[in-house]
Amino acid sequence: MKLIDVVQFAAASLGGSRARTLLMILAMSIGVASVLILTALGEGARLYVVNQFSSLGTNLVLVFPGRTETAGFGPGMLLGQIPRELSLDDAEALLKSRAVKRIAPLTLGSSQISRDALNREVIVLGSTSDLLEVRHMSLALGQFLPAGQTGESVCVLGAKIRRELFGNESAVGAWVRLGDRRFRVIGVMAGQGESMGFNTDEIVIVPVAAAHMLFNTTGLFRILIEAKSRDAIEQAKKDAETILFARHNNERDVTVVTQDAVLATFDRILRALTLAVGGIAAISLSVAGILIMNVMLIAVSQRVQEIGLLKALGAPAAQIRKLFFTEAILLSSVGSAVGLIIGEAGVLVIAKIYPSLPVATPWWAVLAAIGISLVTGVSFSVWPARRAARLDPVTALASR
Amino acid sequence: MIRLDKVSRSFTVGDQQVTALRDIDLNIAAGDYVSIMGPSGSGKSTLLNLIGLLDRPSSGIYKLDGGNVTDLDDAQQAKVRSEKIGFVFQSFHLVPRLTAAMNIELPLILAGIPVTERKVRVEALLENYGLTDRADHRPDQLSGGQRQRVAIARATSMHPAVLLADEPTGNLDQATGREVISLLEQLTEQHVTLILVTHDPALGGRAKRQLHMVDGQIVSQTAS
DSSP: OOOOHHHHHHHHHHHHHHHHHHHHHHHHHHHHHHHHHHHHHHHHHHHHHHHHHHHTTTEEEEEESSSSOSSSSHHHHHHHSSSSSSSSHHHHHHHHTTEEEEEEEEEEEEEEEEEETEEEEEEEEEEEHHHHTTEEEEEEEEEEOOHHHHHHHHEOOOOOHHHHTTTTSSTOOOOETTTTTTEEEEEEEEOEEEETEEEGGGGEEEEHHHHHHHHHHHHHHHHEEEESTTHHHHHHHHHHHHHHHTTTTTOOOOOEEEEEHHHHHHHHHHHHHHHHHHHHHHHHHHHHHHHHHHHHHHHHHHTTTHHHHHOOOOOOOHHHHHHHHHHHHHHHHHHHHHHHHHHHHHHHHHHHHOSSSSSOOOHHHHHHHHHHHHHHHHHHHOOOOOOOOOOOOHHHOOOO | EEEEEEEEEEEEEEEEEEEEEEEEEEOOOOOEEEEOOTTTTTTHHHHHHHHHTTOOOEEEEETTTTEOOTTOOOHHHHHHHHHEEEEEEEEOOOTTTSHHHHHHHHHHHHHTTTTTHHHHHHHHHHHHHOOOOGGGOOOGGGGHHHHHHHHHHHHHHHOOOOEEEEEETTOOOOHHHHHHOOOOOOOOTTTTTEEESSOOOSHHHHSSSSEETTTTTHHHHHHH
C-alpha cells in the first residue's frame, strides 16, 4: 500500500466521523495553544525584567553600605546599624581600578520642593555629572550637573516635577526651593517613566555635596560603577572589594554585586516560572492524548467489521496498525497546526492589550508543543492500533 | 488447485472442545464450480474460512496452487489472500463511507497498485457489472443487488484464482439472487475456481460438484 493511499484512506475515515474528528482536533489545539500562550507570557515577563535591568545601565557594579549576612546572625542586625558608611572619598578611590570606567555616587533623601505657592514632596537624588552616562538617562532641556564634586546650588528636574511646578512656563534658569535652600534649575530630564520601581520623572537631581548639606549627612546610599567592558565586570567587582576593604580598616562591611548577577537570578527565577507554567500546559496536551486514545478505541470497536474486511482483502496486521497510526498522526498534526494558529493569535491579542510586555513565543516552546502533541498522539494510539491489528478476521467479519 | 489433507479444526468454547471440522480430505481443481451444502453448524463456513486463509487448521495440511500454506505467517497469508482469493459475503461488507468505485478499488489500493492502473481497472469493472452510473453512490444509496454486484466486482478486482462466496444470495430476493448467481457462474467460465456455501439445495444443485456436510464431515459428493 502506497504512503499517499495510506494517508488518503486515514483522512477519509477521519472525515467519516466529522464531529468526533473536530472535537479531537479542538482538544489537541487547545493544548498546543495553551502551551504557546503561557510560555509566551512567561518569556514576556522575563524579557520585561531583563529590559528593565539593562535600561539601568550596562556593565554595572553596585556597591551598598553594610554587608548582607546570608548565614548566622550578626549583632548589627539587632540594632539595625551599619558599621561604617560609604563616603564620597570611597567613591573617588574606586576610580583607581583600571577596570572601572566611571562611577556615580548616589545619596538619597526626600524633601519639600516649592516654587512660589506650589509645593510638593519630592525624592532628591544627590550625584555627579557621570550619573547621566552610567545610568543611561537622557536630558530634555538645559544641561546636567556640572563636573566635579561641587556643592553648587543647581538642580535638574524630573519631567513630571517640571510639569507640576512650571506648567507651560520655561523652567531652565528659574529658582526653586528645596528644604531651606534655593536651587537654580539648570536642566530637565526627558520623560522615561518607571524603571525597576523607581520613577525618574518624579525626582530632583542635585550635586552630591549639595545633597549632603541639604540632608546633613556624609554617607552614600549607593555607588554605581560602570566597568570598562563586559569582561571587566568581574575585575571591577574584585577591585572595588579590595579597595574598600583596605580603606575600611580591613573590614568587609560593604556589599558589591554585579548587575549581571542580579539579572541572572531574575532570569533563572523567571525562566523556571515559564517552564513550570509551560509544563502545566503540557499536561493538558497529554490529556488530549488520552482523549485521542479513548476515541481511537471507540473507532476500533465501531469499525471491527471494516478491519475484518480489510484483512480478508489482503491487508496484513502491520498495515492495519499503520492505518490507525496515520489517523493519529493526522489528528495530532492538524491539531497542532490549528493550535499554532490559535496560540499565535492569542499572543498577538495579549501584545495588543499589554504593549509594554514583550510577549513572544520562544522557539523551544513551539517545538516542544508540536513534539509533545505528536508524541502523545502516536503513543496513545499504539494500544488501539495493536488491538485493531490483532482482531481475528473471522469473528471481526461476523460481528455486528 | 486446492488440496486439503486430513484437515481438522476445533474450537474451545468455555471448557468444552468443539470440533467444527473432522479430518477433511478434499481436492478441488482449477476452474471447478463447487457448492458446499449442509445444515447450520455443519462446518461449511469454517471450511470456507480455512480455504480463504482467514482461519488456520488445528491439524492437517492445506496446499494452495501447489504450495503449502498451512503455516504461513500473517503477512504471507495476507499476500496470498490479496493475490489469489476473492471473497463474497452474505452481508456484502461494503465500507459505508466509501463510494461504489472506491469500494471496488480497495483491494487494489491495499496491494499497492499505481493509481493510473487502478482507475482503468475500476472503470472496466464498473462497466462489466453495469454500475457505471452508480460509481459515485455510497452503499446506502444502492439496492441489495447493486451492493452485491459491487462486492463481486471488488472480489474479482485482483483477478483471483479462487472465489469464495458465503451465502451470497442470503440477503437478496429470488430474482436478484438468481442474477447474482449467474454473474458468479460467468466467472467460472473464465477459469476462476468458485466455491459456494449455501443451505439452499436449489442453488447448490446448479454447481458441477456438490459437497454435503454434516457435523464437520463431508458425507457425500455428487457431480452433475
